[in-house]
Amino acid sequence: MYQHQNLRWLNLVGNKMEGGLQDSFNLPALEVLLIQNNNWTGSLPSSLGNSTNLIKLQLSQSDDYLSYSGWTGGLTGGIPESNFTQIKHFFVGNQNLGGSGYQIPGFIFDSWSKDPRSGLRDFRIEGNNFEGTVPAELGDFNLLTFSIKNNNFSGSLPARIASGMKDVIIFEVRHNNLTGNFPNGEMIDGEWKGWRTKTRLRTFNIGDNNFTGPLPDMPEYVGDMSVLILSDNNFEGTIPDTWEEAFHTFFKR
Incomplete structure (x- = not known):
């Protein structure tokens, strides 16, 4: 065989x-x-x-x-x-x-x-x-599903993870030992790429880590989002303005 x-x-x-x-x-x-x-x-x-x-x-x-x-x-x-x-x-x-x-x-x-179409689309090692640390190279793939939950990853999450994966639907890093501010994205060739520009996100699960600083940005479009888990971290500060649209969308359902 x-x-x-x-x-x-x-x-x-x-x-x-x-x-x-x-x-x-x-x-x-x-x-x-x-x-x-x-x-x-x-x-x-x-x-x-x-x-x-x-x-x-x-x-x-x-x-x-x-x-x-x-x-x-x-x-x-x-x-x-x-x-x-x-x-x-x-x-x-x-x-x-x-x-x-x-x-x-x-x-x-x-x-x-x-x-972006024929390359790696699903990466699940949960x-x-x-x-x-989480390899920054994974942000170079246009993934639909990204799940590394229930491992022992540590350190900060690379900005390339946030700026890449423009079509991501399921994003799960829950239950690791990730620290630092959660990255919102970065400027690439004069264009901002990050969570605000995601249009297909349905599951966003980053709970049970040690993230600090402000809550991450919400995508401009959250109409398909059904799972949002940020529990058991060390986020602080006020609710970001980017969450206002998300709350309105959730409450209209």
Whole structure:
């Protein structure tokens, strides 16, 4: 299976597979790899990074699976350096990745496509043990979903995260150790890019961190927003003017 030259789609979802993933991936045509909700252990094989046509990687254990299976293990180690030039959907949530001082190096994203339409669109690594700072390089992708909640990230959130991801729908950094002021955005080529310019945001979840300073700006358009969580931080000061429109929109529903 690991040496199949023409295999494009591999789906092993929801079985009782155990053990590690062999570090002998030679699947040059592979586009979709769905192997979540199993009992894998060990690390992500470095040879997986040679699957240059991979579009979707789904390793995330669902909350329902963890609840009924009682599984407490999971994959360990880091995210291997890869040549995922076609990757659009990257899901490795609810494993045991990271830990032991492991930080996600920004250079692993160098080969990932940043095209606003055909590049990386979903990045979910929630429920792991990743530490260190959030790579600023993630702000270079036009993500629809960004979830790093329930990890051990620390330090401040890079301004590039706020100024990028113009089409983001789900933004979740809850339950980390993030500090400092929450970034509203930055000027890029004479144009302000940040939370005020987001038009599709539905979930904004930054609770259970150590953010300080004023509350973050609200987008000019909040008509689609349904989840807003900023609890258990250290925000202070008055309610920003940018929240007035948001309150009016919420109360009109």
